[in-house]
Structures are given as C-alpha cells and as structure tokens.
Amino acid sequence: MTTIRIRNTEDAVSGIAALATKVIAAGGHEGHDLETVGTRMTSDEVLDAIRRSFSANIRRGLNTREAFTATGQSLIAHYCNAANIPTREV
Template identity: 75%
Template sequence: MTTIRIRTTEDAVARIAAMATKVIASGGHEGHDLEAVGTRMTSDEVLDTIRRAYLRRLGEGMTVRDAFTRTGQALIAHYCNAARIPTRDA
C-alpha cells in the first residue's frame, strides 16, 4: 500500500489526475495510451473539473481520503463512458 500525502487542494488535483491517467492507460485501449490520456487529463478544463468535484465533496463533509477516492473513481468512470471504454469485463 502506498501512502499519499495530500497537503493542499492542488496536491489532490495533481495526484487524482496522475492516478486516473495510469489506471485508464493500463487498460490498453487504442487511442488511450499514457501520453494521450495524460494530455487530456492535464487540460485546464479537466483539472478545473477535478478541483471543483474534490472541493464539493470536502464541502459535503467527506474526509480528504474519501473525497480523493470518490473524485478519482468518478473521473475514471466519466472518462471511460465518454470514450466508450467498457468499465467492466463483459
């Protein structure tokens, strides 16, 4: 298990984007390699969306850990749905 230290919102945003990028790229889907996914995840629009979602969850009373996890899960699910990447084995 890896310990992730989140000291600021920007720490969380960067780590969420990086981890989601790795998870999505590890699926091996054409057009969604590490570089392509990373380029999408580091766009200002996506980073702003991650930030808003993370802060919203904190504002709802979630712990940093739960807000981090839920934001990452939602990001991966949204990306996969938008790209028509299956999110479970058929």
C-alpha cells in the same frame, strides 16, 4: 503501495489526475496510452473539474481520503463513458 501526501487541494488535484491517467492507460485500449490520456487529464478543463469535484466532496463532509477516492472514481468513469471504454467486463 504508493503514499500520496495531500497538503492542499492542488496536491489532491495533481494526485487524482496522475492516478486516473495511470489506471486508464493500464487498460490498454487503443488511443488511450499514457501520453494521450495524460495530455487530456492535464488540460485546464479537466483539472478544473477535478478541483470542483474534490472541493464539493469535502464540503459534503467526506474526509480527504474519501474525497480523493470518490473524485478519482468519478473521473475514471466519466472518461471511460465518454470514450466508449467499457467500465466492467461483460
């Protein structure tokens, strides 16, 4: 198990981007290797979206861990939907 220290929003943003990248790349879908997904996840647009989502989750009353998890799940689902990657087995 990995421990992630979140001292501020930027720690959360980088941690969410890194973990989401690993999870998506681990799916082994063509065109979505670690380097390609990492490049997409570290674009200013995506990092800003992560920041907004995490902050919104905190404002809604989620604790840091809950906000981190909710933001990461949402990010992975959005990425997979946009890339036509199935998010569950059929």
